[in-house]
Amino acid sequence: MFNLTFLLLLLNIQIHMASFMQSRCFWKMKQKEGKHGDLKKGCFFSPRTVQWPVDKEYFNQILNIQTPTENYKYALALAFTLDELNRNPDLLPNKSLVFSSYKDNCFGLSQLYSMSQILPQDPVFFPNYNCEEDIVCSVMLTGPNWETSAILLAYMDLWKSQQVIHLTYGSYHPILSDHEKFPYLYQMASKHTSLALAMVSVILHFCWNWVGLVISDNDQGTQFRSYLRRELEKNTVCFAFVNMIPINMQLYISRAELYYNQINTSSTNVVIIYGDTDSTLALSFQMWESRGLQKIWVITSHWDVTTSKRDFMLDSSHMTLAFVHHHGEISGFKDFVQTMNPLKYTDEYLARMEWMKFNCEVFTSNCKTLKNCSLNSPMEWLVVRSIDLSFSDGIYDIYNAVYALAHALHEMFLQQVEYTTMDNGKGHSSICLKLNTFLKKTQFTNPVGDRVNMNQKEEHQEEYYILQIWNFPHGLRFKIKIVQFSPYFPTGEQLHVYEEMIKWATGNTQMPPSVCSADCGPGFRKFWQEGMAVCCFKCQPCPENEISNETNMDRCVKCPDDQYANIEQNQCMHKEVIFLSYEDHLGITLGLIxxxxxAFTTMVLGVFVKHHDTPIVKANNQKLSYILLISLFFCFLCSFLFIGRPNTATCIFQQITFGVVFTVAVSAVLAKTVIVILAFKVTVPDRRMRYFLISGAPNYIIAICTLIQVIICLVWLGTSPPSVNIDAHSEHGHIIIVCSKGSVTAFYCVLGYLACLAQVSFTVAFLSRNLPNTFNEAKFLTFSMLLFCCVWVTFLPVYHSTKGKVMVAVEIFSILASSAGMLGCIFVPKCFIILFRPARQISSKYQGKITFQN
Structure with missing residues (x-):
């Protein structure tokens, strides 16, 4: 593993920048030795300062280092930052930060040293190295991986060094966040406290709920999985799988094929990768890419996703989304890189990087000298191919680290703190302690415009850019900002998506789906089976009269009583209110009948009134006939109380009127029957029944019978009177308004009482059927009561088998039929005789022998 180490020594403060990154194809170049001979004790250097401006060409020596191509951007970032600092008159005035580079194989590390010392120096004296065994307080800048910092900390402990202020760039790692164990260590990278929330926000925006997770099997991976799982569970997003890649290489190799098959066979299209870029996880990612796994990879900014495939096609099932911390672009850095000419470097290393990185198959002899390589151009290729200057977190971390150190030193200078080299290491701890105190309190706004706070204990919520990365053949890539996330906005407004920037080679602008189960559309609800993840479900139609008007509803919503579900069961429709009205054909028919x-009853009554002197009218008791006709007239009229929209008044009147009027009619028939029997009984001499006939006792039958029915009705009204009943369940899509009976017992008592009267009337009339029949109406009364009983006996089962307005129509029909039966059987024959057979009104046998009391 080769390492990139930057050593900045300011005021006897040594700054080291190291990197352990292996390149797939690395050509080791011959490095020149320092002119002062071999180095001692780990290659520590003594810094010097100059009192005049340093020319930019002075920093070219920083680029004459041995480092993998993908990490060369960090050397450029350091050179640019120090050059910018030296040109800033407000920061460290009258002093310049300079470098002296000495090349040697220092414990296998490639080192870069940056030095400055506050001592009056000869203007022509340039910095040199110092190999004293007692080393002063050091400041190390290491990265981009946390192992670099850990190894150097172990080296310092091994060498029994005093305190070392350690600044790291690259990804944040929880192992280095123990402030008690590492009080002098500062991680410039953010803590990713908002990364899980940002990822879940993007997942929800693109309607994904089925994702895979691949992490390293260490504390960092476990912690991130915990954060991510908590956010996913809040929003009903599930893991299709969680692969924890072991750090042990031997164990990883034994399981590598298993991890590949699990991802390849998984139904998810989105895989989140989180971990270190120089671990077995990185090897897995390279293998999956090389084997053509078509997934949407979700990564963080420090991952290198450059592909080396020569045959490469963009499609909608293969892409990379990178989460990058939101920060401004370092002004002037691109120009700085593009103006650096590799031909100025005497070791020819930089001129060969492109061949080393992308043309490993070229023979070594072909690129021994510059004339065999087409590299006579500035470093624009470096900007295009391997450096993303706008979104690189590592570059930004280095930029802030150097500025933070410069601000801390500047504050020390302003307070006239004396820092000089102590012989035999005396005062070393005091210097580091004071510098660490100033550094911890350092807060400033960098030239980019972002606020930098070096207090590591304070929590900061990060903002992110989400980049869509397009990889092209030969390592070329293109990043497009498609989403911006800010946790400082209200929930639901934290994500800003640049929809117009989401493009595919196929012209599609929609993200591929990644769901465990297809959406349940309106009219369906989600149904989970035991053992299934919450994101995996089946779709079931909503139950009757329930709807779901949104996608993926957990349960259907029951429609209100006055509404019903349509056929698609995605909308509640207002039910049609129905009742037996005059607008219905049935209502009109019954009303006309x-x-x-x-009208016919009125006509019959008119005939009887007109012919009241005729024997047939007199023989049938005029008063009772009038009472019966009037009661039948009201029986027909009470049918109209059942037609129309019911209300409380009509519900009460229709039942009470029906009961009382019919009681009058039936009791009148009973009275007529009794009178007929008495009339023929009195023809026999010495009969005591003559008294009852002359006294008019049978006429009291109507009053007594009606009074009993009135009492029953009053009890009905007092206990549970009829009321309006709104039936919203009997018929689908309809609300039926009918009159409820209130007390069903009272209703059947009314009917039962009428039945008793009818039965008595029928019995009496039946017993008098054989009497002389010239004026005997007993047979007609018998038939009328027989018809009356048949109608109401039939009414009961039919009434209970129907609902709604049909039930009301059945009751109206029974009223009309029974009333018409009595009218037809009793009065129609008499009207026929009166109007068409007047001669039959005189009976020779009984003429003048019978006298009736009116």
Whole structure:
């Protein structure tokens, strides 16, 4: 593993920048030795300062280092930052930060040293190295991986060094976040406290609920899985799988094929990768890419997703989304990189990087000298191919680290703190402690415009850019910002998506789906089976009269009583209110029938009144005939109380009127029957029944019978009177308004009482059927009561088998039929005789022998 180490020594403060990154194809170049001979004790250097401006060409030596191509951007970032600092008159005035580079194989590390010391120096004296065994307080800048910092900390402990202020760039790692164990360590990278929330927000925006997770099997991976799982469970998003890649290489190799098959066979299209870029996880990712796994990879910014495939096609099932911290672009850095000419470097290393990185098959002899390589151009290729200058977190971390150190030193200078080299290491701890105190309190706004706070204990919510990465052949890639996330906005407004920037080679602008189960559309609800994840479900139609008007509803919503579900069961429709009205054909028919019978009854009454002197009218008791006709007239009219929209008044009147009027009619028939029997009984001499006939006792039958029915009705009204009943369940899509009976017992008592009267009337009339029949109406009364009983006996089962307005129509029909039966059987024959057979009114046998009391 080769390492990139930047050593900045300011005021006897040594700054080291190291990197352990292996390149797939690395050509080791011959490095020149320092002119002062071999180095001692780990290659520590003594810094110097100059009192005049340093030319930019002075920093070219920083680029004459041995480092993998993908990490060369960090050397450029350091050179640019120090050059910018030296040109800033407001920061460290009258001093310049300079470098002296000495190349040697220092414990297998490629080192870069940056030095400055506050001592009056000869203007022509340039910095040199110092190999004293007692080393002063050091500041190390290491990265981009946390192992770099851990190894150097172990080296410092091994060398029994005093305190070392350690600044790291690259990804944040929880192992290095223990402030008690590492009080002098500062991680410039953010803590990813908002990363899980940002990822879940993007997942929800693209309607994904089925994702895979691949992490390293260490504390960092476990912690991130915990954060991510908590956010996913809040929003009903599930893991299709969680692969924890072991760090042990031997164990990883034994399981590598298993991990590949699990991802390849998984139904998810989205895989989140989180971990270190130089671990077995990185090897897995490279293998999956090389084997053509068509997934949407969700990564963080420090991952290198450059492909080396020569035959590459963009499609909608293969892409990479990178989460990058939101920060401004470092002004002038691109120009700085593009103006650096590799031909100025004497070791020819930089000029060969492109061949080393992308043309490993070229023979070594072909690129021994520059004339065999087409590299006579500035470093624009570096900007295009391997450096993303706008979104690189590592570059930004280095930029802030150097500025933070410069601000801390500047504050020390302003307070006239004396920092000089102590012989034999005296004062070392005090210097580091004071510098660490100033550094911890450092807060500033960098030239980009972002606020930097070096207090590591304070929690900061990060903002993110989400980049869509397009990989092209030969390592070329293109990043497009498609989403911006900010946790400082209200929930639901934290994500800003640049929809117009989401493009595919096929012209499609929609993200591929990644769901465990297809959406349940309106009219369906989700149904989970035991053992299934919450994101995996089946779709079931909503139950009757329930709807779901949204996608993926957990349960259907029951429609209100006045509404019903349509056929698609995605909308509640207002039910049609129905009742037996005059607008219905049935209502009109029954109304016309009732009107006709009422008119006919009036006509019969008129005939009887007109011919009241005729024997047939007198023989049938005029008073009872009038009472019966009037009661039948009201029986027909009470049918109209059942037609129309019911209300409380009509419900009460229709039942009470029906009961009382019919009681009058039936009791009148009973009275007529009794009178007929008495009339023929009195023809026999010495009969005591003559008294009852002359006294008019049978006329009290109507009053007594009606009074009993009135009492029953009053009890009915007092206990549970009839009321309006709104039936919203009997018929689908309809609300039926009918009159409820209130007390069913009272209703059947009314009917039962009428039945008793009818039965008595029928019995009496039946017993008098054999009497002389010239004026005997007993047979007609018998038939009328027989018809009356048949109608109401039939009414009961039919009434209970129907609902709604049909039930009301059945009751109206029974009223009309029974009333018409009595009218037809009793009065129609008499009207026929009066109007068409007047001669039959005189009976020779009984003429003048019978006298009736009116």
């Amino acid at each position: 009732a009107s006709c019978f009422s």
